Amino acid sequence: DQTxxxxxxxxxxxxxGQGKILKAVDNFSIDIKRGxxxxxxxxxxxxxxxxxxxxxxxxxxxxGEVIFNGENVHKLSGRxxxxxxxxxxxxxxxxxxSLNPRMTVGNIIAxxxxxxxxxxxxxxxxxxxxxLDAVGLNAEHASRFPHEFSGGQRxxxxxARALAIEPQFIIADEPxxxxxxxxxxxxxxxxxKLQKDRGLTYLFIAHDLAMVKHISDRIxxxxxxxxxxxxxxxxxxANPLHPYTESLLSAIPIPDPEIERKRERIILKGEVPxxxxxxxGCPFRTRCPKAMDQCAVTMPPxxxxxxxxxxxxxxY
Ligand code: SF4
Ligand code: MG
Numbered sequence: 421d422q423t424x425x426x427x428x429x430x431x432x433x434x435x436x437g438q439g440k441i442l443k444a445v446d447n448f449s450i451d452i453k454r455g456x457x458x459x460x461x462x463x464x465x466x467x468x469x470x471x472x473x474x475x476x477x478x479x480x481x482x483x484g485e486v487i488f489n490g491e492n493v494h495k496l497s498g499r500x501x502x503x504x505x506x507x508x509x510x511x512x513x514x515x516x517x518s519l520n521p522r523m524t525v526g527n528i529i530a531x532x533x534x535x536x537x538x539x540x541x542x543x544x545x546x547x548x549x550x551x552l553d554a555v556g557l558n559a560e561h562a563s564r565f566p567h568e569f570s571g572g573q574r575x576x577x578x579x580a581r582a583l584a585i586e587p588q589f590i591i592a593d594e595p596x597x598x599x600x601x602x603x604x605x606x607x608x609x610x611x612x613k614l615q616k617d618r619g620l621t622y623l624f625i626a627h628d629l630a631m632v633k634h635i636s637d638r639i640x641x642x643x644x645x646x647x648x649x650x651x652x653x654x655x656x657x658a659n660p661l662h663p664y665t666e667s668l669l670s671a672i673p674i675p676d677p678e679i680e681r682k683r684e685r686i687i688l689k690g691e692v693p694x695x696x697x698x699x700x701g702c703p704f705r706t707r708c709p710k711a712m713d714q715c716a717v718t719m720p721p722x723x724x725x726x727x728x729x730x731x732x733x734x735x736y
Contacts, residue, residue, distance in 0.1 A: 424589060424621050425452040425475070430484035432467075432474045436696075443695050446471040446645040447732075448484070449722070454588075457615065457622040459636030459653065461629055461668070463561045463692055467645040468625045469513075471669040474589045475623070476508050488589070506536055508581040513594035515574035525552075525577055526562030532585040551580040554617075555610060572603035579610065583618070596631060608635050619651045633657065641665050644703040645695055647722070650730040661731040663708050702734065710735060 432445040445467045449638045452458045460468050473479045475486055477493055486493040488504060509532075512518040519528055526548045533539045539547050549559045555576040566574055575595060582590055592611065593601050596604040612635060614620060626632045632639060633653065641664060649662040660666045669685040674683065688707045693699055701705050704713040714734050722732045 426487040456637040458641040459632030462642035509587040
């Protein structure tokens with residue numbers, strides 16, 4: 421089977437008390453194939469990080485299934501749970517906050533080796549040097565502390581830490597969003613190289629489509645806790661179907677000035693509604709330029725309108 425991760429109707433609701441339920445993730449179903457990069461895109465607060473954290477079981481799912489290598493992640497315990505955590509690792513958005521400032525880089529990278537008892541002594545040291553090398557750093561960096569490094573270098577350290585116990589799958593939660601634009605492409609290229617060398621599968625989370633364009637095989641677009649469109653990267657850019665995807669794409673500058681001049685920017689009205697009080701029917705209807713009466717009444721189901729191209733919108 422090609423599928424490494426299969427998510428069915430995953431929900432993550434937070435009970436805030438006094439009858440308030442925050443539906444951070446409400447409709448989320450995807451399959452990810454071994455060796456592919458699945459890009460997950462949406463504005464901040466749309467639930468993408470919560471989805472990532474629920475998949476890796478930093479959060480318990482409220483409902484639905486997360487099947488990884490044929491096993492339901494939310495039912496694992498003991499040895500199986502440890503094995504799952506060896507196979508799925510996370511790289512975090514903020515390379516400043518996610519590295520312990522009092523630990524040396526070598527000890528940060530070796531943390532997983534220590535926890536899982538994989539390597540000690542000279543083997544551990546060799547492994548750390550190999551990992552530093554794999555992410556474009558070097559052996560002397562092992563004895564230094566995180567504050568001595570730039571944002572891009574810190575993210576490389578975070579990646580080395582995630583790779584230490586040879587996972588199959590990495591959830592990268594906005595790994596380039598906090599970096600200078602000049603550094604972003606280098607880190608994306610590092611992700612690509614590591615994937616090729618190590619056969620990794622990625623869930624790559626970002627807040628705009630420009631960031632995931634060059635790394636994703638397929639892309640899922642999220643809005644207010646719901647996946648609204650899923651297709652190949654190529655198809656999404658050439659033939660976006662959901663009005664929200666159209667607006668996200670129209671925000672990306674096109675390098676060709678001829679095309680750029682003729683193009684229409686879709687400016688969305690209003691703000692993203694609170695997930696505590698989502699609109700009835702389609703979650704996007706309060707901002708959708710194409711909303712119809714029906715959109716306020718029923719939630720559009722996810723439909724496969726062309727092979728492999730899924731969209732949740734009453735226009736289709
Ligand atoms: Fe717009 Fe209606 Fe489609 Fe929602 S269902 S995206 S409101 S047209
Ligand atoms: Mg986030």
